[in-house]
Amino acid sequence: MNQSKPSRSPFRIGLWDALPITASYIMFGAIFGMMSMQAGLSTWESISMSLFVYSGAAQFSVISMLADQASMWAIILTTFLLNTRHFLMGLSMSPYYQRYTAAQVNGLAFYLTDEQYAVTLNRFRHHPSQISYILAVSVSLHLGWALGTWLGTVAGKWIPDPASLGLGFSFTAMFLALAFYQLTSVIRIVTFLLCGALATYFAMLLPNGLHLLIAGIVAFGIGYFMPTKSTEEENQAEESGKAVETA
């Protein structure tokens, strides 16, 4: 991933980089489609949810709650809690979206899923943020999810259970491979392990999603209060710049 030749367009590289996750999206979208039919939704109601809500974790919770005849407010609150992790994902993506217009950011925001975040963040380590790349990753994942949902509604009974094949590990494998690039120093590795332990503990206690928020906040705090050498140098450069300006 991201080892592509410079002659290839960012859009094509984006499609290629997103390919493994798109395949997983189709598979898990199909499971969602199948479960939504079991929960009493029609084909179009299922596909509409995938097209417009477009949040896997939230959608699985919603159909489970609809099947249990939960109240609308309970479903809304659960969705909000599940989505709190996006606050931090958006925050950490902010530097890479500075160059885009408000209209472009408004459009791209819709596609900020966990997987889109992971794939695009990996790209931005060595390449400038390019809207065509983000769009390629985003649209292929979105269409993969919607296509999978449709397949699940029309052919759910023929789809093998991903858990029995061990395919539930596909997202973990992709996240692990992409996380590797984040572990560039001892303090980052320690932060990774500490946040992992915290997230594991809180995942057993709290509603889905909040453990991500906690781990993200702890990691942000470590980065904020333990500035790296380069940050200190930047600070000093900034201060000396100010000194020159005021001199």
Add this chain to the structure above:
Amino acid sequence: MNLVLLYVILSIITYLSRRVFLRLPGHWLSPRMKNGLTYIPVGIFSALIFPSLFVQDSQFVIQPVLLVASLVCLGVMALSKNVFLSFGVSLGLVVLVSLGIIPWQ
């Protein structure tokens, strides 16, 4: 329950949670702030990975196949720096063990 209304509200909540911090004003992004932001992916990735390995139905579990596959994934990444290869090899290992093609224990 009015599904259309529910979908509209859920779409708005999901969208706003993604949009609200996606482009902060530039002057908020001090070097210290930026350094903090570069650590958020470390926390997010760890929170996506660790519970999927160690939590099932709100219980702590140890799943040796997944742990070995995770180490294989990181090992292949360290050697090859190739995300596709690491993804494929580690996922392939789990699938082959799940299908009984690679005996486990």
